[in-house]
Amino acid sequence: MTSSPADSSAEPGAPADPAGTPGATADANQITAVEPTARTPRRQPVQGKAVEDPSFYRAEPVSFVRRGERMTAGQERAWEEMKDEILIDVPRHHASTSILPDAVIDIPGAFEHPERPLTVEIGSGLGEATAHAAAEHPERNFLAVEVYTPGLAKLMEEVRDRGLKNVRVMQANAPEVLDIALQPGQVDELWIFFSDPWHKKRHHKRRLITDAFAERAASVIRPGGTWRLATDWSNYAEQMREIIANSEDFVNLHAGERAGLESPLTDIRRQEIENREAEPEFVDELGGWAPRFEGRTLTSFEAKALRAGRNIFDLSARRA
Numbered sequence: 001m002t003s004s005p006a007d008s009s010a011e012p013g014a015p016a017d018p019a020g021t022p023g024a025t026a027d028a029n030q031i032t033a034v035e036p037t038a039r040t041p042r043r044q045p046v047q048g049k050a051v052e053d054p055s056f057y058r059a060e061p062v063s064f065v066r067r068g069e070r071m072t073a074g075q076e077r078a079w080e081e082m083k084d085e086i087l088i089d090v091p092r093h094h095a096s097t098s099i100l101p102d103a104v105i106d107i108p109g110a111f112e113h114p115e116r117p118l119t120v121e122i123g124s125g126l127g128e129a130t131a132h133a134a135a136e137h138p139e140r141n142f143l144a145v146e147v148y149t150p151g152l153a154k155l156m157e158e159v160r161d162r163g164l165k166n167v168r169v170m171q172a173n174a175p176e177v178l179d180i181a182l183q184p185g186q187v188d189e190l191w192i193f194f195s196d197p198w199h200k201k202r203h204h205k206r207r208l209i210t211d212a213f214a215e216r217a218a219s220v221i222r223p224g225g226t227w228r229l230a231t232d233w234s235n236y237a238e239q240m241r242e243i244i245a246n247s248e249d250f251v252n253l254h255a256g257e258r259a260g261l262e263s264p265l266t267d268i269r270r271q272e273i274e275n276r277e278a279e280p281e282f283v284d285e286l287g288g289w290a291p292r293f294e295g296r297t298l299t300s301f302e303a304k305a306l307r308a309g310r311n312i313f314d315l316s317a318r319r320a
Contacts, residue, residue, distance in 0.1 A: 113141065120182070252315070
């Protein structure tokens with residue numbers, strides 16, 4: 001599947017993507033973002049192509065930490081068999097996961113039934129959630145956005161083996177997908193499950209879910225559409241809850257629910273977990289946590305988090 005840039009003479013470059021960070025797990029393929037703030041302005045580039053050509057310098061968040069690209073033999077076969085059918089090709093800018101700023105991409109037109117409601121999963125990992133949901137809901141279209149090639153290939157295996165006709169994939173940086181590839185109001189549901197929590201406080205600015213990202217999400221979700229989030233890290237969950245509460249574009253569908261002793265936040269803070277001491281008197285008075293989303297199959301990453309004793313925090317918000 002192809003898309004066309006507005007200026008077909010532009011040639012995308014392909015410098016390497018940002019390197020991953022120590023301690024990250026490849027199987028989770030967690031996504032993350034790096035976004036400057038007024039207090040921490042970006043340093044100017046001192047080496048590489050960006051010194052002479054600022055267009056090579058990423059001034060916007062990056063939605064991922066790139067993992068290894070080695071595929072199994074089965075994944076390689078699935079990639080070759082399925083890429084022409086379900087991979088939405090995009091014109092690149094400079095990086096291999098970038099999108100040319102003036103690209104014109106018809107995402108609904110990539111599906112057999114473009115009129116059907118569209119669910120977009122950002123950071124689909126191994127594709128478990130997308131494949132399961134697509135099989136359960138053939139009346140909907142599903143777009144998986146991921147940069148991890150083996151993860152996309154694994155999803156392609158599932159699409160092929162299950163005979164799914166309502167799945168497409170895109171290998172691209174998520175903010176650029178929201179800014180360029182998707183059109184206003186085109187998305188019925190946006191899913192972001194288990195994006196990289198960046199545990200250390202000094203790294204919190206790298207988290208994907210920010211006020212700026214909420215504005216991006218609002219630009220593509222239709223009025224009345226749904227934004228679903230999940231994380232296994234409590235202070236990231238609190239950050240997500242606050243972002244939704246502060247947004248004029250979203251309404252928490254479960255505001256005030258599961259507060260006090262029923263809150264998963266109360267439960268986890270009273271335990272000595274998440275590299276913190278227990279707070280036996282802590283009580284979450286706000287709540288706002290959604291029940292576990294029934295449409296999300298138990299992925300390998302979520303199962304690992306539960307085995308480690310961490311709680312899962314779900315949030316769901318309606319586009320105002």
